[in-house]
Amino acid sequence: MNSDANPIWTLVWTFGLMSLFAVGGANAAIPEMHRIAVDVQHWMTDKQFADVFAISQMSPGPNVLIVTLIGYSVAGVGGALVATLAMCVPTAVLAYYVSRLFARSRTHSRWPAIIQAALVPLSIGLMSASGLILALTSDRTWIAAMVTVAAAVLAFATRLNPLWMLLAGGCLGFAGVI
């Protein structure tokens, strides 16, 4: 940790700001989380970041909980709580006010549709970047990369429950294949 400030406050402003820029949800903000947690603040290593992503995907609940894990690694239970709230509350307040605005006006403006259409390619671009950055942090060997490709193809082509693929990945890892 190289910041002079209290790490709790760093978590608050880091994730509070990220909350408002997470177009497309928590998974779209993964490159920014990686940039800040690994490259800028040196809260964790690449390997730890990949681990934290794995744990968040194995846990029940929304994807945003990867932030809880990052917060915990920075400042324990308090960090976990603060990081999660900082990531969720600003946008939740925004959602509350915007939904009230819509419910009251009921205007049939075409702006919401235009904004939505404009944001879709942005969020897909962000998610693609998430995929690349996570693949670079997770896939250290060519066998690991093959597992990623296999899981991607299976998930794309079949309706198999994703938990099976996580389980298979864990077994291959335990067996020392990866």
Added chain:
Amino acid sequence: MPPDSPTAASPAPDIPTSTPPGLIALFVAFAKISLAGFGGVLVWARRAIVDQHRWMTADEFNETYALCHFLPGPNVVNLSVVFGSRFRGIPGGIAAFAGLLGPPMLIVTILAALYAHFGEIDALRRILAGVSCAAVGLLISAVFRMMMPLVKRRDLIGLVVMAAVFTAIGLLRLPLPAVLLVAIPLSIAITFAIRRGVRHEF
């Protein structure tokens, strides 16, 4: 939409029949939705709100979700607040928010503590390495699924915008706020210009 809207009189099967949920019902419902959802919570949210409790029709749910989707931040978290507050005001929004995040946060915090203690054990390191490889694959397949409509529509401009954001964030590793402050106005301007162009042709 208020529950006593005119459509509620018709006997269509997709009309919500139950009374508006109370604070505890909201908390419990969202806690269940959240704990059932591995990877994606949305499916479970739809199942509970529309099919099980009949608190909203499928159309109302889609409308609410569309709104939450174009706002930034975790979509399901936004949905919980918008949904809860529609029935019970701000306390309802807080109850749904707390139900969605509280219980899984507790679980994840316990997992984080276990990882902090045992993360250096070799077997665990190997297992997590394997799981993360598979999890990345799942994320990549989700990205391709989202990309398909753009490809099918031959939405060239959408694909260019997507590639530009991918380059800026994934390859150049530029900060997210800076990229979006340029990309969002640009993308909205392009979309607006195209739609107006299409309209003039007719």
